[in-house]
Amino acid sequence: MSNRSSSRGRMVRHMFFNLLLLWSLIYDVYITGLTHDDPKEQSWNNQNLDSVPQDLDVRLRRLDLSNNFIRQLHTLVLPRLEQLDLSSNQLDLISEGAFENLARLEELNLSRNALNNNLGSNSKALRSISRLTSLDISMNGLSDNAAELYLRNKSSLDQLKMTGNTLTRLSHSLFQESKGLRAISIDDNLISVIEQGTFEPLSQLEMLNLAKNNLAHICDFKLHQVKYLNLSRNSVEFFVTREDDQSYRLEILDLSFNKLLYFPIVPKINSLKYLDLQNNMVGTLNSEAAMVTEANSLFSEIMNETIVRKNNLHSIWRQMPLIYLDLSYNHFRSFPLETLGLLSSLETLNFSYNCLQNIIWNIRNYSDSGNRRQLFFSSLKHLDLQSNGLVYISQLFLNALTQIDTLNLQDNSVQLCAFMDHLESSESTQRINHNTSCVAFEQLQTLKHLSLKENNIETLHPNTFQETSLVSLNLARNPHMVMHVSALDGVQTTLSSLIISETNMTSSDLSLPCMPALTLLNISNNYLDVIPSSLSCSPLREMDIRNNRFVSLNYSLIHALSVHLNVVYISGNYFNCCDSKWLKTLNELKINLPDITETECFSGDSRVKMTDYLKSSSVYCVFHRKTQEVHIVQMFIIASFVFVIITVFIVFTRKLCSTERSFIV
Template sequence: MNGLSDDAVELYLQQKSSLDQLKMTGNALTRLSHSLFKDSKGLRAITIDDNLISVIEPGTFEPLSQLEMLSLAKNNLEHICDFKLYQVKYLNLSQNSLEFFVTREDNRLYGLEVLDLSFNKLLYFPIVPKMNYLRYLHLQNNMVGALNSEAAMVSEANSLYNEIMDKNIIRKNNLHSNWRQMPVTYIDLSYNHFRSFPLETLSLLSALETLNFSHNCLQNIIWNIRDYTDLGYHRLLFFPSLKHLDLQSNGLVHISPLFLNALRKIDTLNLQDNSVQPCALSDHLRSSQSTQQRNLNTSCVAFGQLRTLKHLSLKGNNIKMLHPNTFQETSLVSLNLARNAHIVMHVSALEGVEKTLESLVMSEINMTSSDLSLPCMPALTQLNLSNNHLDIIPSSLSCSPLREIDIRNNHLVSLNHSLIHALSVNLNLMYISGNYFNCCDSKWLTALNESEIKLPDLNDTACFTGDGNIMITEYLKSSSEKCLFHREAQEVHFGQIFIIVLFVFVLLTVFIIFTRKLCCTQRSFIV
């Protein structure tokens, strides 16, 4: 943060042959000249973030044969027309004004492993070096997908490439040709402008394992790919290595079964904050046989197709119904159903995954104890039932080896002592605040207090006595005194009831005897 100008920096770098790393963050550089590093050719890492650079002269970085890390983030660069840094492994160009990134096709091997083009103005996928080691590609917060279709985007990217390279005849699809050979395992495309899923482009990435496609504008994922035959068959595309897919906040209603079928190794699927409705099991079968248009009309998602799926988030989807066996044939280990306030769960909704589920989140689903029916889940270790209307905890949980449970903000007055005793064998962590606990009905609390279970929110937990509400921690200090009046009142109450019942019984007995005697006397008088 020295405010150095272009000339001052060039003067500073003279005769610095032993310089290994250079950091010039927060200066006033506007242009990088080809002579800037002529005396510093041993540089391995350069960071020139947060400057005003808009021009990089040809030959500026190419002579730096040992350069592996280059960061030019937070500058004013508008385009990269001919990337030629064969030696660089890490390149950060985030937070510039880049509209495109193009590499001339050649037969050289590039060392590039990480490319960060996030927070720019890209309209197209970058045309990266054809031969590279690229593993991580950051494209979040751009304008990719703003064009009408994937085909239009690819076509314009190729036209741009030919224009930059002075090629008058378009001979091939340079974008797809280069992407087909990328060994990328991670791509972040969140916060872009996609209205359709770029199936053809992304399916080229045979090594892709993690794709963040959150916060776009998809609404529907349909199998909209070009057919190269007149037979009318759908061309088969697959994502052979994709394990982690994030589709959060896309307004999704429908996901084509053909797309789901292409996710051969999917492990984690995040559908939070969409409008996805799970299909009934019978719909699973129909969806694999019906046409795409019919599937679009059903507007439900058949999760049973995802045999390898282990982690699923359906948080905030406004789900109306969980049908029987909704997730059957998946391999679910964790399931998040939070913030579905109108959900109705069939008693068999979790059938098929009850033996594999280890984590279940059902917070903020407006559920009462009569609505909630959980099966025995022998693998369940984490359960979140917070922010509901529960007054009883399901007894079926006694067969689960729970290590963590969250029951905050419900309508609980007491907890089942035997259930707490059963859970305490494995339970490490429990959240209980925000309920209506009765201080004087607290065998469960004594059991918890004597166990090794951690209660992080105990200091925030209140309970009530005959005198009003107090904090549970205060009650535990003098529980006998706080509930003495309560017990005496109970004893007096039961004593009074007994006396009243006895008095009524005696009164009735006397009345009956008197009535009988009166009747006998009247009969004698008549005779």
């Protein structure tokens, strides 16, 4: 019995130890998994290395050897390595077996080296990497043939960068062995020719960057799969797509900094939302009609059509879901109302830096009747017309901006109309505007942000912005502007930001109403010496009073404003050091004074840095008071002396007169 129980005990103990051992092994495996399977990363960036360090940890997953002086790369034994960065070295020789033991390598950066040398060995080395998804061989001086060699056996490649090489021609065989590419950057090369079939077979291609090359024409765009296409900074003169019923996925097209004379003819069925045409030559032709006719003729010529059958440009643009269009820095002398009016989804239009002087409502009438066509920019919220030389804007154009939120008229020559509340009809308003060449904003009920900076505005009439919803208003750099007392009536309850800098205003010129929503005020670079007391009702968070003629600031006003104030700019004034209770309040409340180190105040005849004054204000002011007392004593002595002299002179004169009388008698 005892033997049986002892053997049973030994069995239990044996099982217990086995379980303990098993648990220990499981725990070790678990801990080992946590420590050894975690991604390991090592950086030898910018270490002046001329070769790869020895005895690298075989568990490494990411290795950064960039910005060194490595010229040759030999066999690497890093079976877990997934990312390798060898950019910005002097690498010109990679041994054929260098990457054979990198079975998991997915991302390889070889940019900024000299891979145009030893093409045979280098290309064979890259050919051995079977799982590579991202390859960067930018800035290696690669020619067309060299690039093709490096792309052999790259079926898993997803992203490719070949920026800054010397490619001149893209052949249809370039990507034959890497048809899974999703993103390609071949910008800043010398490409002037793209063979048909180069990109079309890449069914996964979404992003294509061909900026900064020598492309002159896009005659027949066929990339249905591409979502983002960058052709900026080439020499493109026209962009034409053959009309078909296939759907294109293109959403972003960048044609900026080219030589376009016409609007691009994009795919008929498209998804285009962002179109950048800045810095081209669109609008060089005298009229919108001429430009549209020329574009349609060009389309017919390229497509070998003998007769111009219809307005292809307009029929295609009418279907575009475009929400952003940049036409800045072109050559428009008239606003293309009919073409842009077709864009029913357009929200943002940048038309700055063109050659407009007037925006005239020259919409053609319907052919079958004399009735004027109705045209509205029903989705347009942001319109930038800066630096055009505008003098006149048709009221009918402004009325068509039914959803306008932001209007930038900076650097033009716009004069503002007086508020015409007694004119009911648009015809009357139009007649007034034609006669006076002024601009009225009273119909823009959705307008929230308006910039009239640098327009040489002469008069800001009463109720100028009545019936708008202005939140921010910029009136800066109008040096001759006369501002009427009630100029801001109608928007005083909505204005949150007001800029009236560089207008040469004195305190007697500036009259502001109570603005209970105002949080930012800029009245810098004027001749002001008093802040309007009406601002005491404003929850100002930021105030700029730089470069004026302030000697002191109203303490009670500053104290009232300090409840909300965060930032105040004060430099460039003539502050009196000993009349600065307002400054101490701002300082004690820790309100940010970003230019306090540049600010000076005056104590007697000396200038004092505000920062020094705040450290020991009593010293400067005691000295100032003593100086004042000395001056008072001196003035008293001088006045007494003058009084005595005058008294003596009067007495002497009287005695002399009485002596003369007695002598005569």
